[in-house]
Amino acid sequence: MPSIDAEAVLRELAALLADVEPGRTGGPGSLPADARWSELGLDSATAVELLARVEERFDVVIPEEDALHLTTPGALARFVARQARS
Amino acid sequence: MSPSARLRSPGAAPPADRPGASAWAEPEGDVEGLYFAAPREGRRRALRFLPARSTGLGDLEGGLELDHAELLARARGAARALLRGVDDGAGAAAVRPGAPFLLVAATEPGVVAAFLGGLLAGARPTPIAPPAGLVGLDAWVERTLGTARALGATAVVGPRLALELLAGTLPSVAARDLPLVDVATLPLDGPPCPGAGRAGGGYVQLTSGSTALPRGVIVDHAQVAANATMIFAGSGGAPDDRVCSWLPLYHDMGLLGTLLFALVHGLDLTLLPPQAFLARPARWLEALSRHRATLSPAPSFAYPYVAHRARDAELAGLDLSAWRVAYCGAEPIHAPSVRRFVERLAPHGLRPGTLFPCYGLAEATLAVTFGPVGRGLREVALSRAGLARGEVAPPADPDDATALVLNGRPLPGLELELRDDDGGPCAAGRVGRVFVRGPSVTPGYWGDPEGTAAARDAAGWLDTGDLGALVDGELVVVGRRKDVLIVRGRNLPPTELEWAAQGVPGVRPGSAAAFSVPDAVQGTEVPVVVCEVAADTPAWTRGAIAAQVAEHVLARAGVRPRDVLLLDPGAVPKTTSGKVQRARARALYLEGGLAAPAGVEHDGGPIPAGAP
Numbered sequence: 001m002p003s004i005d006a007e008a009v010l011r012e013l014a015a016l017l018a019d020v021e022p023g024r025t026g027g028p029g030s031l032p033a034d035a036r037w038s039e040l041g042l043d044s045a046t047a048v049e050l051l052a053r054v055e056e057r058f059d060v061v062i063p064e065e066d067a068l069h070l071t072t073p074g075a076l077a078r079f080v081a082r083q084a085r086s
Numbered sequence: 087m088s089p090s091a092r093l094r095s096p097g098a099a100p101p102a103d104r105p106g107a108s109a110w111a112e113p114e115g116d117v118e119g120l121y122f123a124a125p126r127e128g129r130r131r132a133l134r135f136l137p138a139r140s141t142g143l144g145d146l147e148g149g150l151e152l153d154h155a156e157l158l159a160r161a162r163g164a165a166r167a168l169l170r171g172v173d174d175g176a177g178a179a180a181v182r183p184g185a186p187f188l189l190v191a192a193t194e195p196g197v198v199a200a201f202l203g204g205l206l207a208g209a210r211p212t213p214i215a216p217p218a219g220l221v222g223l224d225a226w227v228e229r230t231l232g233t234a235r236a237l238g239a240t241a242v243v244g245p246r247l248a249l250e251l252l253a254g255t256l257p258s259v260a261a262r263d264l265p266l267v268d269v270a271t272l273p274l275d276g277p278p279c280p281g282a283g284r285a286g287g288g289y290v291q292l293t294s295g296s297t298a299l300p301r302g303v304i305v306d307h308a309q310v311a312a313n314a315t316m317i318f319a320g321s322g323g324a325p326d327d328r329v330c331s332w333l334p335l336y337h338d339m340g341l342l343g344t345l346l347f348a349l350v351h352g353l354d355l356t357l358l359p360p361q362a363f364l365a366r367p368a369r370w371l372e373a374l375s376r377h378r379a380t381l382s383p384a385p386s387f388a389y390p391y392v393a394h395r396a397r398d399a400e401l402a403g404l405d406l407s408a409w410r411v412a413y414c415g416a417e418p419i420h421a422p423s424v425r426r427f428v429e430r431l432a433p434h435g436l437r438p439g440t441l442f443p444c445y446g447l448a449e450a451t452l453a454v455t456f457g458p459v460g461r462g463l464r465e466v467a468l469s470r471a472g473l474a475r476g477e478v479a480p481p482a483d484p485d486d487a488t489a490l491v492l493n494g495r496p497l498p499g500l501e502l503e504l505r506d507d508d509g510g511p512c513a514a515g516r517v518g519r520v521f522v523r524g525p526s527v528t529p530g531y532w533g534d535p536e537g538t539a540a541a542r543d544a545a546g547w548l549d550t551g552d553l554g555a556l557v558d559g560e561l562v563v564v565g566r567r568k569d570v571l572i573v574r575g576r577n578l579p580p581t582e583l584e585w586a587a588q589g590v591p592g593v594r595p596g597s598a599a600a601f602s603v604p605d606a607v608q609g610t611e612v613p614v615v616v617c618e619v620a621a622d623t624p625a626w627t628r629g630a631i632a633a634q635v636a637e638h639v640l641a642r643a644g645v646r647p648r649d650v651l652l653l654d655p656g657a658v659p660k661t662t663s664g665k666v667q668r669a670r671a672r673a674l675y676l677e678g679g680l681a682a683p684a685g686v687e688h689d690g691g692p693i694p695a696g697a698p
Binding site: 068 | 218220640
């Protein structure tokens with residue numbers, strides 16, 4: 001996987017989430033980086049699905065321990081960007 | 087008593103003058119004898135834990151296996167450590183005989199050992215959900231501490247990750263009152279627990295009622311033994327049956343229905359963590375196929391979920407021909423959605439008769455009625471208008487028809503009765519309140535004698551809160567009198583959603599009603615919230631209020647409402663004392679009789695997962 005920055009991951013997160021949850025708009029800017037997932041309408045089952053899609057798409061592993069603390073889209077995007085580079 | 091209002095399985099019922107009496111209900115013998123096959127089966131595999139992550143070709147072989155002797159040794163080790171204090175310098179006992187402790191029930195060996203160790207110690211393990219990634223961390227901590235306080239729990243036992251979240255928020259003084267025990271510190275062996283008799287022991291099953299805090303259903307060893315025996319009989323069980331499950335161990339279907347059921351009967355059990363199923367549902371089928379499982383349960387939503395999500399490539403090579411019983415329950419069964427699963431998997435050896443309708447509730451330990459083995463789902467067409475009047479009648483025309491699944495007959499030893507609103511036996515052909523009696527009915531709610539008295543009468547009859555009818559001698563559930571919402575097999579108290587809605591400025595106090603309605607596509611129910619706003623609220627404000635209601639509900643209750651309707655004052659049905667009538671609101675909603683002024687309806691969007 002070529003290196004990818006957090007901004008690009010964030011844009012893709014919106015599309016992945018729209019895929020998990022049809023009816024969401026997946027357009028750029030639809031996921032504010034600093035909002036909490038819980039405020040953005042994610043329930044725990046959807047969160048598990050989204051994490052699975054993100055791991056698959058970016059070929060990264062997001063350990064449970066880390067996932068607990070990635071409470072915003074920005075935090076998840078930065079984590080993924082870091083992992084994808086390493 | 088009208089025979090049509092009462093059902094009993096032939097040949098296995100207790101005498102009527104001895105409610106609850108049965109050979110299995112005797113509180114004799116020791117706890118080890120009930121749950122552990124070690125003396126007979128020491129070196130045979132008891133449990134296989136598959137990893138949460140798919141690790142490629144070999145992942146179904148991986149994980150951890152425990153034979154019966156190892157499982158007993160670990161449970162004994164856990165019991166001793168929990169009673170004496172884990173050797174971490176703290177040294178204080180974490181559990182006390184007769185008192186509940188919370189167990190963060192991730193699907194892993196240490197948690198199962200701690201649960202069984204708690205039983206051997208005579209304490210009452212009380213499984214709770216582990217925290218989920220990305221969301222709900224704060225809400226999880228708050229709910230866990232609230233539950234611990236409400237039950238008077240002596241400790242929280244679980245995986246280190248979850249305990250660290252609690253430790254971060256607990257002031258040091260509180261931490262002394264609520265010890266946190268990492269399951270990884272429990273020893274793998276120990277001496278037998280002296281005096282671990284069955285009488286008076288068991289666990290607590292949390293369940294959501296119509297109030298915010300979960301209620302603790304007391305499940306004694308006698309109920310476990312009784313219901314596990316009934317399930318075995320009702321499934322046509324055999325000693326070489328193999329069980330496979332991805333259900334969470336804090337859910338009654340996962341705990342009693344798979345783990346304890348398999349242990350009591352010494353059946354081979356394969357466990358997959360729930361997150362593995364949610365992330366890639368085909369892993370459930372792969373595990374079933376690989377381990378030739380014969381018995382596997384799931385809430386009704388899981389079947390259409392798999393049908394939507396699994397890719398053809400994932401299904402290639404699966405052989406589900408060993409699967410005899412696919413228990414389907416925990417929420418209303420939408421047969422057409424479940425059939426899509428059968429159609430998709432039939433080419434892979436799934437027999438249509440494998441789908442198995444069940445009805446049950448935590449207050450009856452788990453299972454109450456089962457369909458006949460091998461029949462599959464059978465529906466009956468009834469008149470919608472008739473049901474609304476409390477009558478069981480054939481539909482007048484296709485528009486009037488509603489198809490309901492026949493849920494089978496009471497399990498051996500259980501009696502089921504339909505009663506009218508006055509508590510008398512229901513006349514034939516009428517919808518009635520479903521009551522159950524027998525050895526698997528709970529003695530009551532933990533620390534809640536009033537709740538117990540309201541749910542269970544002196545003769546041992548449990549009010550299930552469901553409305554049902556008898557069709558061809560089988561139970562058909564037609565609704566709930568209790569206002570609890572059931573979404574994806576999870577019970578939600580309506581007050582949680584309503585309070586969230588009422589926290590939004592502009593919503594009239596006391597006007598919100600929350601209920602769930604069936605969703606044909608997803609095969610589960612989805613939440614709906616209706617509330618009132620001032621009649622002169624402008625349309626542009628209404629849109630914003632509805633969006634905020636949806637957001638607040640999600641933050642507080644963890645589910646996104648499918649629909650938020652803002653109505654004019656007085657439009658939400660209420661009792662004369664001003665309490666919202668949820669069942670009435672739901673009926674009106676389904677009939678289209680709760681109209682929002684044009685253009686202000688907020689569609690919360692499809693509910694996650696399982697939508698096409």
